[in-house]
Amino acid sequence: MQASTDTAGEAGGAIAIPLLAWYDRHARRLPWRASPGEPAPDPYRVWLSEVMLQQTTTAAVAPYFARFVDRWPTVGDLAAADEAEVMAAWAGLGYYSRARNLIACARAVASSGGFPDTEEGLRRLPGIGEYTSAAIAAIAFGQRAVVIDANVERVVSRLFAIDEALPAARKAIRVAADEITPADRSGDFAQAMMDLGATICTPRGPRCLLCPLRQKCLAFALDRAEDFPVRAPKRTVPQRRGLAFWLVREGAVWLVRRPAKGMLGGMRALPDDGWSAGADGSGTAPQGGNWKPGGIVRHGFTHFGLELQLMLCEDGVCASLDDEGGEWWPLDRLDEAGLPTLFAKAARLALEAGTDGRE
Incomplete structure (x- = not known):
């Protein structure tokens, strides 16, 4: 396939032409994508994948995406779904505010008759920010949009050897990305940059000799590829402590629903002692x-x-827990409860000690 020369400028063409030619040969085959030369994918699939992929790997997302589109094939199907079922299906992907926004966005799109085809219109939807709106506009609707995820951020910072540390460097990275984004095949260009970052221009051990852009890359010329992007020193992450309670009775475990707002909001969980991001x-x-x-x-x-x-109730009574509202969930269907990863780990520990909570 001939790569387009219709770009944002001479610098853009010098990057876009070899990159798109490389993408035509090496594009990753992903379930939410259209291959180069095929019609654009359904905006629903693009949106769903992009929301799932935020701070999550492609390998982790793929099975979740397949289950979602099998169960809810259209945005209208998802909009009509029970919220608890969607949250349970999301369990394990993390960042659960994304799942709540997913439901709200699906309902907004369904009520308005479809996805807007511009970045501005997309940004008005719940949970859709600058990156996601640009990705949908470019990939699903063929609009010229500057799409910057972590992979693109790394590629651009190396191409231009941007020495400023993140996050302050993001303004310069956006300006540089805008310079090289073509007007034609903007969606393919965005996905090519993502693929390049995922497979060639990797965080560690980049395979520069295989890179189609190495002759234009300042970091490669300086033999400093792994120095970019420059990162500010990491802050110390606070450590919190808490308790979780495992109470089993007649083959069922007591689960509660976490408050809609806050950590793991709206998810089923084991009762706990009130730990939070800010306190033990x-x-x-x-x-x-x-x-x-x-x-x-x-x-x-x-x-x-x-x-x-994890705290186990030895005598199986502990009646005070079930006075606070919750549900008895069958142990043989615990995998259907949609427990977040934290509480799924705790449940595995408890089950190793015996389903009645005793060793």
């Missing part, structure tokens, strides 16, 4: 019953780490 939990078990330690789960969130002590 109370460190005390509910009154009633004979609680004993059942192991520790360590989990990393974006802004803090958590050490969660």
